[in-house]
Amino acid sequence: MNRRRFLKGSSALAGLFTLGPSVILANDVETISKKAKKAKNIIFLISDGMSCGTLQMADLYSQHILGKNTEWINLYKENKVSRALMDTASASSPVTDSAAASSSFGSGHRVKNGVLNIGLNGEKYLPIWQKFKNAGKKTGCVTTVTITHATPAGFCVNSDSRNAENEIAEMYAELGFDVMMGGGDEFFNPSKRKDKKDIYKIYEKKGYQVLKEKSDLENIKKGGKTLGIFANGALPYTIDQNNIPELQKTPTLAQMSAAAIDQMKDHKNGFVLLIEGGKVDWAAHANDIAALIHDQLAFDEAVKTAIDFAEKDKETLVIITTDHGNANPGLIYGANAKENFDSIADYKYTNEYILNSIHADFNLQQIKDWVKETNKISLTDDEAKHLKDFYSGLEKQEDGLYNYKKLPFKAYSEIQKKHNNVGWISMDHSGDYVELAMYGPGSELLKPFVQNKDLHYLMLQASIEKES
Structure with a gap:
C-alpha cells in the first residue's frame, strides 16, 4: 500500500500535515518521511484513569511482593521508549471524562465531556480506526469494561452520548471492525435489551465468530472477524478473578490482547489495536487499592504482550498511556510505610x-x-x-x-x-498531566510534552508508508 492509496482511502487525511499540530514533530515532515521507518501496525494501550501514583504503587508492589519491576517501568529503566507528559484536558473542562479523552485520540480535536467525536458546533469527525480501516488495515479493540464503553467507542464511532451503548453495539457491526473483545452482554443479548434485538445474530450474519468464555479463545478461527463478549457489564476485577473460581471463565486482558494480535498480525496491510485496562479507572473511583494495583498489574501484562510482539515484529508502534488521572492515590509518609503498604498482599478481594x-x-x-x-x-x-x-x-x-x-x-x-x-484526594477524575511512552517506528516523532489530541496526528504520520 503506497501513500496515495492511504490518502485516497480516507478523505479526512487531506491536509494532514498542515492541520496536525507541529508540536508532535521532531523534524520537518519531509525529512522524517525520508529517514524514518513507518509503522505497519499500531497498538495503543490505555490504563484508564491511571494517576502517576497508581503506576508507582503497582511497580512498588511488584518489586516488594513479586520480586520484579513492572514492564512499563522496565521500559524506562532500559531506555527502550520515547517518553512524554501529556495534557489531558477536554474542550469543556481541564478535567476530562473518558469519552472526550478518547475522542481526542480518535478525532484529533478536543470535544466536550460526554460526547464521542462530535465537535462543539455539531461537527462529526471521522474516528481514527475508521480512517485506518478505510486505508486497508485491520482494526480492533480489547477492554476489561464493556466493549461499547467510552474509550473503545472514542476510537471508532460518532455519538452525541457516550451512554448510547445499545446503539454503539450496532454501529460496530455496521462498520465492520475486525476484532472486538470485552464485556457488555446486555447490549447484544435480545433477552436483556428493551427492544429485544438480537445483536449477536447481526454479527453472525456478517461473518463474525462470537466468543463467550475464555476457552473459546483456544478454538478461535484464525484470521476471521471476531466478537468476544465475556461478561454482563464489565469483566471482573483481577483480584476477584484470581480468588473466586466462578470468575475464572473470563479471560485476562493479556489473553484477549494476545488473541487479538494473533487474529490480525498476518494481514498484509497491517493492523491497529486499542487495549484498555478499564477497571483501573473503576477501582480508583471506589478508592480500592487492592483492585487498583491488581488491575494495573494485569494491564502491565498486556503491555508485555504488546512489547514482546513489537520487538519481534519490528514494524509495530506501541503507545502506552492513560486518558486521565483519577483520585490521585499515593503512598503516604509514616514510620511503618513499607510494612503497611506490603500488607496489601494480604487482601484477598x-x-x-x-x-x-x-x-x-x-x-x-x-x-x-x-x-x-x-x-x-x-x-x-x-x-x-x-x-x-x-x-x-x-x-x-x-x-x-x-x-x-x-x-x-x-x-x-x-x-x-x-x-x-x-x-486518595477524591473519588473522581483529576486534571494532572500523565505519563506517555512509545516504542517502535514512529516513536521518534514524540516530543517531551504533548496534548492528547496530538496523538491522532502522530499515529497517522507514523503509519503512512513511503511512496513506492
Missing part, C-alpha cells in the same frame, strides 16, 4: 466484594471477623460500628460513579488507610 458481603443483620463481631478474614485488618468496635451504620441506615449512603449498590467505599478506604498508608 476487592472492597466491592467485601462490602457487598456485609448485610444489615450483621453484628459487630461478624463484621470484624469478615474484615479480618479478607484483609487481615483488626477493626476496632468503633470502626465496625461505623461500617454497620451504613447498612442500618444511620449513615447516609455513598454515591459515586459505578457505585451501583451505594456501598461505603470512602468510609472503608479511610479505615484501610490507617493500615496501608495509602491516601
Whole structure:
C-alpha cells in the first residue's frame, strides 16, 4: 500500500500535515518521511484513569511482593521508549471524562465531556480506526469494561452520548471492525435489551465468530472477524478473578490482547489495536487499592504482550498511556510505610466484594471477623460500628460513579488507610498531566510534552508508508 492509496482511502487525511499540530514533530515532515521507518501496525494501550501514583504503587508492589519491576517501568529503566507528559484536558473542562479523552485520540480535536467525536458546533469527525480501516488495515479493540464503553467507542464511532451503548453495539457491526473483545452482554443479548434485538445474530450474519468464555479463545478461527463478549457489564476485577473460581471463565486482558494480535498480525496491510485496562479507572473511583494495583498489574501484562510482539515484529508502534488521572492515590509518609503498604498482599478481594458481603443483620463481631478474614485488618468496635451504620441506615449512603449498590467505599478506604498508608484526594477524575511512552517506528516523532489530541496526528504520520 503506497501513500496515495492511504490518502485516497480516507478523505479526512487531506491536509494532514498542515492541520496536525507541529508540536508532535521532531523534524520537518519531509525529512522524517525520508529517514524514518513507518509503522505497519499500531497498538495503543490505555490504563484508564491511571494517576502517576497508581503506576508507582503497582511497580512498588511488584518489586516488594513479586520480586520484579513492572514492564512499563522496565521500559524506562532500559531506555527502550520515547517518553512524554501529556495534557489531558477536554474542550469543556481541564478535567476530562473518558469519552472526550478518547475522542481526542480518535478525532484529533478536543470535544466536550460526554460526547464521542462530535465537535462543539455539531461537527462529526471521522474516528481514527475508521480512517485506518478505510486505508486497508485491520482494526480492533480489547477492554476489561464493556466493549461499547467510552474509550473503545472514542476510537471508532460518532455519538452525541457516550451512554448510547445499545446503539454503539450496532454501529460496530455496521462498520465492520475486525476484532472486538470485552464485556457488555446486555447490549447484544435480545433477552436483556428493551427492544429485544438480537445483536449477536447481526454479527453472525456478517461473518463474525462470537466468543463467550475464555476457552473459546483456544478454538478461535484464525484470521476471521471476531466478537468476544465475556461478561454482563464489565469483566471482573483481577483480584476477584484470581480468588473466586466462578470468575475464572473470563479471560485476562493479556489473553484477549494476545488473541487479538494473533487474529490480525498476518494481514498484509497491517493492523491497529486499542487495549484498555478499564477497571483501573473503576477501582480508583471506589478508592480500592487492592483492585487498583491488581488491575494495573494485569494491564502491565498486556503491555508485555504488546512489547514482546513489537520487538519481534519490528514494524509495530506501541503507545502506552492513560486518558486521565483519577483520585490521585499515593503512598503516604509514616514510620511503618513499607510494612503497611506490603500488607496489601494480604487482601484477598476487592472492597466491592467485601462490602457487598456485609448485610444489615450483621453484628459487630461478624463484621470484624469478615474484615479480618479478607484483609487481615483488626477493626476496632468503633470502626465496625461505623461500617454497620451504613447498612442500618444511620449513615447516609455513598454515591459515586459505578457505585451501583451505594456501598461505603470512602468510609472503608479511610479505615484501610490507617493500615496501608495509602491516601486518595477524591473519588473522581483529576486534571494532572500523565505519563506517555512509545516504542517502535514512529516513536521518534514524540516530543517531551504533548496534548492528547496530538496523538491522532502522530499515529497517522507514523503509519503512512513511503511512496513506492
